[in-house]
Amino acid sequence: MTLRLFCYKNLLLFFLPIVLLAQVHKKDLKQLPYDDLKKFFWDNERNPKKQLEYANAYLIKAKSENNPVQKARGCFLLSLLAENEKALHYLDSAIVYTKNLNDVKFPAYAYSGKGYVYKKQFKYKEAIDNFLIAESLAKKNNPDFYYDVKFSIAVLRSEELGEVQEALDLYRECFNYYKDKAVRTPQYSYSFQLVIFALADAHKALQQSDSATYYNKLGYQESKMTKDYRSNALFTLNEGANLVLKKNFYAALDSIKKAFPKMIFYKDQGNILASYYYTAKAYDGLGYKDKAVKNFIKVDSIHNITKRITPEFTSGYPYLISYFKNKGDAASQLKYITKYMYIDSVLQINYKELTKKLQKEYDTPNLIIEKESLIKSLKEDKIQSYWGIGTLLLLFIPIGMFGFHQYKLKKQYRARFDFIMNQAIVTNDDRIPVTETKKIKPNPSKIEDIGIAEDLVNQILVKLTHFETQKAFLQPNLTIQMLSETFDTNSKYVSKIVNAYKEKTFIQYHCCPIKKKPN
Structure with missing residues (x-):
């Protein structure tokens, strides 16, 4: 659940005025007491x-009085009204x-403010x-502000870095401090x-989940x-998530539906996303x-707005990827x-747990392969998704491990290899379609060993025969992935069949695919 923190505003409780005065003309504002200016600000x-x-x-006013x-x-x-470098x-x-003063709030408040700007x-x-x-x-x-900052550090570690257990220890320290205070007074209730x-x-x-329910109920009552009412709705929403x-x-749906109108009312984008x-x-x-x-798509739409x-x-x-794949909706x-x-590319350095989830749930290299296949499919079907493809190509820039330079080289080598293979199929007066090539009878025991269907083994062996006959193995920098793509099959299948039937690794086979006849 995204914590919609108001810690930053909580730092500013000292801005509440002592006396409320009538509205003053703009040119006379600096004559007002500081407390009144703070009140009118809020x-x-x-x-x-x-x-x-x-x-x-x-x-x-402060400068005139030095x-x-x-x-x-x-x-x-003024920093609250600014963004990025101006706020800093x-x-x-x-x-x-205030760096040489012993003020109870400054410069500590300013350093904390910088923390929030950098976090954003x-x-x-x-x-x-x-x-x-x-x-x-x-x-x-x-000490009050000390625990406010400790709490801010805990939230950053929990939400942004995925270090939940470490953050939990800090939360407990804060809880033990506040529970002995007057927690139902304006000074401490919110914190x-x-x-x-x-x-x-x-x-x-x-x-x-049981511990989560305990604290949700406690927070709901407090x-x-x-x-x-805003905090009350947050505890209701959080328990709805816990019930999931x-x-x-x-x-769970009942709790979320009860809390959702408050999230809308307060324009709380983070918890609208959570809902x-x-x-x-x-x-x-x-x-x-x-x-x-439908609701996962709404999550994505909120992310498009908040960028977080x-x-x-x-x-x-x-x-969503799996759903649209099963639906045959390649564009989505x-x-x-x-x-x-x-x-992944933007946040993997900071979001440790996100990186783990990406590696576990959808391996990045597989995503790259699937993207290339989808782009090819969409082009062939003349699907108008140029914007998405353009964005996709731009994304390759920050992904160093799959750099654009290597991609271009791969295409060049593939084009050369395709040319050689095409020449292999149609040469001068000798035109032999691959489909008419005599079938090679696979060895049943080897089929059982490698676990690949007999028809598929036969198809790959036929293509390997043409590969050898036309000396396509002379193509430099040829990889098993390139060969597999040309054969329209999986690289693991090619590797297993080469190992079983040629009794070589692919590297050995690439260098010398045909066994020399003994003298």
């Missing part, structure tokens, strides 16, 4: 243009203003580095419920007592494959192979 959360006015006024802590807070506010620039300025950019090493600095600073004089959710989610990820793992599919994903898993468990596919997906939600892609099959491989 009152206009759905109006970034207004927020920018108040944040700028805050920083101008107040380093307030300058840092002004920069921090504001946060770096906040660090410079998928730069997880940089994110961890900044979170650790923030944690170290907070440990000295701000406490967030940690409970994380514990439930981690246990679910580790297939410890959020109900504090009237936090318990194979209680009807109850579709576990709805698909529930329908699959009930045998409604078409409904499962965690290892938990990737198994929908092999499902190619589309989801492309997307699945894109996720």
Whole structure:
């Protein structure tokens, strides 16, 4: 379950105003107290243009008074409205203003803010580095924020790096800290419920469904007592996902449907994706494959918007690939192979568990072979999928192990080999169709040993005979894969038949396929 963290906003509770004043004209904003500027900033959360006015006024006021802590807070506010490098620039300025101060919030808040910016950019090493600095600073004089940062590190390790067990230990530390606080007061209720959710989610990820249910129920009761309807819906959704793992599919669908309207209301894209994903898993468990596919496709549509997906939600892609393959829908099959491989190429360094899933569930080399076959098929059938094919070709650039240069060489060698083989079939006045070549009687004992059908063995032996007769083995850099493709068969079959009937490895056979007659 994607944690829709509000930790970043949780850092900003100190921005709540003490006194609410009437709206002031823009030119007089800097005359307002800092607390009022902060209040107006958050009152206009759905109006970034207004927020920018108040944040700028805050920083101008702080600079005019040469107040380093307030300058840092002004920069921090502006960083919330910026993206990427601009946001980092504001946060770096906040660090410079307060680096030599012993303030309880700065520069620790700025370092934590940088951690979130880097996390959003998928730069997880940089994110961890900044979170650790923030944690170290907070440990000295701000225990509440110290555990906020510890929690952020745990979430990054769990969701982004797949290190769930390691994160679980950190979640427990946070839980033990908060449980002794006034957890139903505004100061601690949100943080406490967030940690409970994380514990439930981690246990679910580790297939410890009973423990997940325990924390989901605890969180549900706590959020109900504090009237936090958003958190309440999250616990309902998470238990729905947990019920899928318990194979209680009807109850799972009921819980997910109850929570889903809140996810829509709060525009929570991460948990909208989670809702579709576990709805698909529930329908699959009930045998409604078409409904499962419909929801897995919605998962993909959310990923197209957010550009973010965690290892938990990737198994929908092999499902879609298999489904459309069975349906004979080559265009859709190619589309989801492309997307699945894109996720692998972009995230495999950071998403350790995702890489394991890819290797286990759909081996990457097999995907490459299947893609090439699908492209050829689509071209022959004149299916209009040029956009998908173009995207596919572009994806080969970041996949070094299957580099474009090697692909071109392979095509060149294949073309040369095809030319030689075509010459072998039709030469001058001697035209001998392959289909008319005398059948070679395979040895029954060898057929049983290699486990390949007699007709297939005979076909491959006939083609190997032409290969030898026309001296196609002289083609340099010939591989068993190239030969197998020319024969329209599997490389494993060719290898087994060469081993059994020619009594050689393929490399030996390539060098000298025909045994010399004894003198």
